[in-house]
Amino acid sequence: MTKGALAGVRVLDLSRILAGPWAAQMLADLGAEVIKVERPGKGDDSRQFGPPFLMDREGKVTRESTFFISANRGKKSITCDISTPDGQALIRSLAAHCDVLLENYKVGDLKRYGLDYESLKLVNSRLIYCSITGFGQTGPYSPRPGYDSIFQAMGGLMSVTGNGDDVPGGGPMKTGPSLADILCGQYAASAIIAALYHRDATQGGSGEGQYIDLALLDAMIAATSHYASQYLVSGQIPIRRGTEGNGGMPSRMFRCADRDIMIVAGNNEQYARMCNVLGHPELASDPRFSEIALRVKNRRALGEVFEPLIVEWQSDELLAALDAAGVPAGPINNLEQVFADPHVQARAMCVEVAHPLTDEAVRMVANPVKMSGTPIDSYGAPPMLGQHTDDVLRDLLSMSQSDIDILREKKVL
Template sequence: MGALTGLKVLDLSRVLAGPWCSQILADMGADVIKIERPKTGDDTRMWGPPWMLDEQDAVTDQAGYFQCANRNKSSVAIDMSSAEGQALLHDMVKDADVVIENFKVGALAKYGLDYETLQNIQPKLIYCSITGYGQTGPRAKQPGYDFVIQGLSGLMSITGEADHLAGGGPQKVGVAVVDLQTGLYAATAILAALWSRDRTGQGQHIDLALFDVQLAALANQGMNYLLTGNAPKRLGNAHPNIVPYQTFDAKDKAFIIACGNDKQFKDLCHAIGRSDLLELPDYSSNQQRVAHRDRLIAVLAQHFLTQDAEYWVSRIDQAQVPVGMINNIAEALAEPQVQARDMVVNIPHPQNKDFKMVASPIKFSKTPIVYPQAPPALGQHTFAVLQHYRDQQQLQSLLAAGVLGSNE
């Protein structure tokens, strides 16, 4: 029994933000039915390479991008543009708790799959819409992709090296961070709406915008601007409010120090053999260190070039000051902590029994996350799910007419 066992979710979304949300719910035990287009399915099914290898190391048609966000779901292929497909979905909504969609504003109304239509069929429905800019406002009709939102929201203006340095200029984050954050916000909002429904008996519409999410996720940087009227600038790997809190080059490679308070700075200085820095009033508090950032960082940078990164990381770690190496993804997933926390899981796939994924980070004491289903093939569960709504003859007729797709 998962924490959300018994919750039924119709997932009409594709790409990343919506599927990320529904995968979170599925990991916690919700019955997530992923509705896909026959023949083509979710856009990300074709976003390869890389592709999964089968047990003979032959390349399959299973894209890694699709797989990262679609485990523990059933795939049902329905042509929602057809009257028969719409009728099927209307029947499925009658016993659904949640619908998740990320179509353009107003696009589902022509299929009778908009909130107004579906809430008349199922008044207790929680309907979550994910769009680039939300259901209202001058940009509401515009398509929104993570990369564009990273730029428009100001995130790229604070990511990357400063313009005057080599390689300077705005940078996007290395994963689709806006999509992922929106998926997290969506899952949180859905659970809150379900809690509200338990008390009021009423469903509701959740309107989530990628742009809104990234504005909210500017966090201290957004607040820094509101307090000062000055737009924050790029500082590379440095922190606008804390010093020293950045990367440093050692003799062999770079490493990270994240010194979060005055005690940690004192412990750092002792650990690296620079207790003399504590005698200077310019470095006596974080406020002073921020004001004299350039001078202090120059001193530390020169000092760290005298030894290898592992030497400094070991000494600083012993002093209980946050410090670490800069891993690539292979090195990160090889960390002993990954094995200790079961953060890579084996989920046997029909084409590869040794298929692995990065696990959910949620650790429940009573209702642990389980992984019963590898990311599904397109239409893998069409008949298994729809047999509750149509008989076999009707399903075969719909399959022949192209309304359904099946891989069963």
């Protein structure tokens, strides 16, 4: 097992649900020690986000939800009631021994407990403190709570996702996965790593920590990428195009005789090769479709021409022919088909980890990052609630078992 790129970095994870835990899991995958702080008796809210839940070795339902499992592997879990003075003192002591603190409490909540950045940097000036909230620490919406679908709506993603209003079933659509949370978590992880580099760089590192303010709404707006650029540069509001792409054409879902597939002819050469595969090379020089800009302009007519040609094919035969011709195309897989795909298996995108509640390994999505010098080659199971409380307090804070027992009797742990 190789030491991870972030070996030696310790993270105190006070976050819940998805954006913060996702960022902390990324850091754990990269080798950081992540200590997850949870509420005694209940834990992270996402532990209850089910069914489905993990089944134990006796076939009984556990409290380990698949949602929680997706974002908390490789962490240590401790319980601490931060609303109590003893709990607050405990967090301050832990923060003094950590490089990073992640939290996603409502704006101002942790300041009431003396656990805000200004308070904690007094006990650890090297601390990187990352706050993730729905709307950020400033602005008129900053006090508001929110969830992923709210930010997909307000940040513009839903306005460009789904079929157009002129198509049956058209209208704004939320993406399946919680992309605002996931993307914000990725922004958080990269910002934290940059702050660590700023603090510790061999040449000119400041030695000082800093505060990171991340908003899910901001992250969602940034992730609209070229759609936002289209509006900001041209003043044109992007429309919903269903499965159609925003570049070369055709770029959309087509129905074959047996199932749907995606085809993207991203340039004129690929488009000409696609026409050849379909047995209609004359369509490459059709005056309506001979250039990318013309195909974009005449996208509706393009679909009407190619739909009846493609529906005659069996999907596997057409995909093989397009692949041989160098035209990007692929099946629309469900998740069972995704993980059965030989290429996905060759890329080791499913990993198995041992879990204390079951004899069978728990399957998880692997981290997609492939690093040559510090590969991500080891994964720990998502922790059970409070699984590591005694170990962390004893090893990191040198607390005696009797002191730990007293805190537990006082319901601090």
